[in-house]
Amino acid sequence: MASIDLAMQFSSADPLAHFDDLRKMIQKQPQRSDLRIFLFQIYCVQGEWMKAATQLDVLLELDASSKPMVDTYREALRCEALRREVFDGKRSPLVLGQPDDWLALLIEALRVDAEGRPEAASELRAKALEAAPATSGKLDDVAFAWLADADARLGPVVEAIINGKYYWVPISRLTRIEIDKPADLRDFVWAPATLTLENGAVNVALIPTRYPGSERESDAALRLSRATDWREQPGGAWHGVGQRVLTTDQSEVALLDVRVIAFDTPLVESPSSDEADAEASDSAAQANG
Known part of the structure; x- marks a missing residue:
């Protein structure tokens, strides 16, 4: 029951305010795996990725049954470093399927932004968003004509960590997104979801x-992820900080308030797993080209 009480304490209050108390508890009870999990999660909120990884290593030593969770979040930590390089314009993301021209423009805009040319980057994004297909569907049973990330750096793209790799997934390639209700502090850093492709x-x-x-x-x-703020950038773009927001022709919704998005995307023939892996590799090569 102690771990349940601890979970309630850290989820209902500001967990960052209890950081020192948590470390003292660990000093007294270093073998408690539940304490290590909470420390890992706080480090994730703070973006202290190396310290978070260290706690995962300790957790695995304490509790072998934690391996599935440890493996999942080790990859998530690694992907955060790649993600930062993508938004810094230093790398291109993996793309599911063949990257369309509009998606290549979005990726190029990040590079151009990093070169100190925000106006040119905004022009590229405007062209990309104009060319991107609009996908209709329902967000928690509310119909929409189109859906996009409210941050223009992404627009009709979903960031996702799949099989330990960081992807950009065009919304036009999805038929369904299911997002779990937050259950742990780490869900405010990475939301567990299920993506169904075309x-x-x-x-x-x-x-x-x-x-x-x-x-x-x-x-x-x-x-x-308890709030979202928008920062105006040179060139007139607005970049988000805090919780992700999805926008449609009907409304704006914070990511963690969403449970199911069903798209009107037609199904296509499913490739074999080998073909799918090759397609992803080819897409990465093209995006980096």
Whole structure:
């Protein structure tokens, strides 16, 4: 019961305010795996990825049954470093399927932004968003004509960690997104989700709950995905910090308030697993080209 009481304490109050208390508890009871899990989660909220990884190593030594969780979040930590490089314009993301021209423009805009040419980057994004297909569907049973991330750096793209790799998934390639209700502090960093692709493939995924760089914000509400703020950039673009927001022609909805998005995307023939892996590899090569 102690772990349940601890879970309630850390989820209902500001968990960052209890950081020192938690470390003292660990010093007294270093073998308690539940304490290590909470420390790992706080380090994730703070963006202290190396310290978070160390806690996963300790957790696995204490509790061999934690291996599935440890493996999942080790990859998530690694993907956060790659994600930062993508938004810094230093790398291209993996893309599911063949990257369309509009998606290549979105990726190029990040590079152009990093070169200190925000106006040119905004022009590229405007062209990309104009060319991207609009996908209709229902968000928790409310119909929409189109859906996109409210941050123009992404637009009709879903960031996702799938099989330990960081992907950009075009919304036009999805038929369904199911997002779990938050149950742990780490869900405010990565939201567990299930993505169904146009070929019928179902993928367990983690969707980054926060916009990139949110872990460096001084406001704890932004780091904890309890709020969203918008920062105007040179060139007129607006970048989000804090919890991700989805926008449609009907409304704006915070990511963690969403349970099911059903798209009107037609199904296509499903490739074999080998073909799918090759397609992803080819897409990565093209995106980096």
